[in-house]
Amino acid sequence: MTDARIDRLVERIAPDPGPGLTPLARELLDEITSTPPVAARSSRWRPRLVWSRGIWSGGVRPRPAGVAGAIAVLLAATAWLGSAPASAALDIEREGDQYVVTVKDMFAEPAMYERELRIRGLKIELRVVPVSASMVGEVLVLDGTPTLSGVTRIKAPGECRHPFSFCSIGLRIPVKYRKQVAVFLGRPTRLGERYGLMTPIDVPGEPLHCVDYVNKTVADVEPMLRARGLKATFTAYGVKGPVPRDWYVYDGVLTAPGEVLMAVNRVPNPTPRPKNAFCPDSR
Amino acid sequence: MGGPEAGQRFEEIYLACYADLLAYIRRRVDSHDDAADALAETFATAWRRLPDVPDGHAARLWLYGVARRVLANGRRTATRRSALVERMGAQLAGWAESAAPPDDDLDAVRAAFGRLYADDREVLALVTWEGLTSDEAAVVLGCSPGAARSRLHRARKRLARELSRAGVDVARYGVRALALAGRKA
Known part of the structure; x- marks a missing residue:
């Protein structure tokens, strides 16, 4: 039996991951941080977290306060980087020294997204999560920088009505970006699927x-x-x-x-x- | 670092890692109350030791390591379980009740996996359930990458042996598993 086959079998007995980020999780965050942290040295790095709505959710939809919202992806470009296969999971273009990437196939395996990004030298971990209709297209980005110099959001045209939302339709990534980025993308559920994020x-x-x-x-x-x-x-x-x-x-x-x-x-x-x-x- | 800056950094880490940590703990604890408790304790530890939490992707590995120790220590600290944590335990129980039952076809695999040593189970689970590389698993386990690789190799061999000993028709099963996975994709 090959290692891959053993791994696949073990993977298939993985117990359910649980309900994900629920409102109670948000309350726990508040409870923990209501106690004073231990005095600490300054951080070398602080990830930037962005919750934004994406283009797949249709009309302008406000986002829940703080977190409860989930996820979408689009990453960034205008000079084309070479021919992508017809079935490409991502639409990646180059705009000056930045990539602009949009997701074309939300049901593509994350490995396919990652492969396409890795080809461009971008270290982006993509997680595609089934979510409720209102959350389809939401994106969470952790870009690994202390400033806003890493992954930047592309704002949708028009007014963003919700105070907590950036109403992003995409992300721009510098061509030479080499930090690890984590991106979570909300996609529609398939028949019989449960939500991966509550x-x-x-x-x-x-x-x-x-x-x-x-x-x-x-x-x-x-x-x-x-x-x-x-x-x-x-x-x-x-x-x-x-x-x-x-x-x-x-x-x-x-x-x-x-x-x-x-x-x-x-x-x-x-x-x-x-x-x-x-x-x-x-x- | 302190005040709002610490709060912001912690929040970012928390939001990015919460679902993964919940999954990690739930997969290793039967009691929903204990799972909620361990989850709260893991993040409370991260809050107390925020300067020690590494940057970027490594934060998740660091948190897995903390969760692993929290679980290994049993009922952890002197802190009283808060009402909120009790509600979280209830929510996890409700979630489990409403979740689809596990696939009976995999009972033999589950049983064989359950007969492995805890260390074997853990390294296999980190790689397959949490999707880590063996190098990342080494960080969580606190060993060298080489040691993690050889642990993983041994664990796979032992599981293959257990499956064979249990009379699981591995070849046929593998084909069936692949077919099922294909249908789900």
């Missing part, structure tokens, strides 16, 4: 956006979800089986097309997320 149920474009559901009871929220064609799983710490219907809903995430996971508790959330966090107009 989307809060109330961000723009998702079913409960601007809907008043936090701290309502399970009995109240259930029909709201049913009316939207969503199959809901309610979960509470330490509760096996069905969650009491008079408990309170804290938050929820989309786990797969048409499926949501709702976190509930015996008592109402004393510090619910401000309503205008995802719904600026508080409609």
Whole structure:
């Protein structure tokens, strides 16, 4: 048996990776950083993180505050670098001393993206993640520089309506860029696939956006979800089986097309997320 | 470094690595509560030791190493499990219940993998589940690249032996696995 075959078998028994970056993950970040860090020497390097919406999501869609948003790719150019195969995963052009890259085939294997970038000497790790419709085309970039000198975003024409979004449609990478870059790209799900990155149920474009559901009871929220064609799983710490219907809903995430996971508790959330966090107009 | 700058750097690392670390820990812990706890402890350690967290891609490897030690130490620190961590454990449990059941066809492979030594399982998992190279696995395991390569080689051989001993028709299975993978692609 070859090493590759052994590896493939082990790969196939990999347990499920879990729900990814959920709203609770964001809360954990806040909880950890609410304690003072140990005094430290200055950092030599600080990655720049960019959450942006991409061109595949259709109209201008605001992004959730901070993180909960996911992902897209486009990387950067005008002088063509040579002929790309017809089935190229990426459209890479050269514009002066920069590459402009756009994704052509979101279902291409990440290895194919990486190969095309590596040919140009770019060390970019690409992860393609199935996401909900509103998150398709989102991009997360970690470019490895302390300044804004690494990977830069290309802003979509027109006004970007959301204060947390750059409304990027692409990235520019200097031709001589040699730092390691990590890019996460959100793609549509295939039939039967679950989301690789959880989307809060109330961000723009998702079913409960601007809907008043936090701290309502399970009995109240259930029909709201049913009316939207969503199959809901309610979960509470330490509760096996069905969650009491008079408990309170804290938050929820989309786990797969048409499926949501709702976190509930015996008592109402004393510090619910401000309503205008995802719904600026508080409609 | 301190204040907002430290917060910003930590946030960047956290957001970039959270999903990977969650997957790493979930794949190695049966209890959802323990997984949530270990995840919180790993990132809390990173926050406390932020200056030690290396730059760029290496941050993820560093965090895997921390998570590995956290898991090896069992119930880690004196810190009380927070209400938030308890909610995260509940969410993981809910996620697991709603997830698709594992493929029964692979039970024999799972069993053979489970019979390996923990060290063999870990190096194989780092390469196949976390997608690391053997050199990257060496960073996580705290050994030399050469040692990681030979560990990986031994682990593969032992797994092949276990599969063979269990009567798994490896050749046929491999063909079937490839066909399944092709159908999924």
